[in-house]
Amino acid sequence: MNFGQSISTCMGKYVTFSGRATRSEYWWFYLFTIIVNIIVNYVSNTIFLSTFNLLFLYLPMIVSLVFFLPTIAASARRLHDIGKSGWWLLISFTIIGIIPLIIWWATDTKEEGNIYE
Numbered sequence: 001m002n003f004g005q006s007i008s009t010c011m012g013k014y015v016t017f018s019g020r021a022t023r024s025e026y027w028w029f030y031l032f033t034i035i036v037n038i039i040v041n042y043v044s045n046t047i048f049l050s051t052f053n054l055l056f057l058y059l060p061m062i063v064s065l066v067f068f069l070p071t072i073a074a075s076a077r078r079l080h081d082i083g084k085s086g087w088w089l090l091i092s093f094t095i096i097g098i099i100p101l102i103i104w105w106a107t108d109t110k111e112e113g114n115i116y117e
Contacts (some may be wrong), residue, residue, distance in 0.1 A: 080116035
C-alpha cells in the first residue's frame with residue numbers, strides 16, 4: 001500500500017475498529033498525521049503571531065481532534081493484524097506500555113489463524 005492509498009483507507013474507515021490494517025497502511029498514515037501536524041503548527045504560529053487571531057491559536061488542537069479517532073482506529077486494526085486485541089491500546093496510559101505497542105505495530109502480519117479477519 002502506498003502513501004495515498006493508506007490515507008484514503010484510514011480516513012475512509014474513520015471510526016472502523018474492526019478488521020485489519022497492514023504495517024504499511026498504519027505507518028504511512030501515521031507519517032501523514034505527523035506531517036500535517038507540523039505544517040499546521042508552523043502556519044498557526046506564523047499567522048497567529050502576525051494577526052493575533054484566536055482561530056489560528058486553536059487550529060492545531062482542532063486538527064489533532066480530527067485525526068484522533070482515525071489514528072486510534074488504525075492502531076486497533078494494526079493490532080488485529082498481528083493477532084492482538086485492540087484493547088491493548090490501553091497500556092499506552094502507562095508510560096512503559098508504549099514500548100510493546102511500538103514493537104507490535106512494527107511486527108509483520110500474522111497470517112495463520114487470525115480471528116480478526
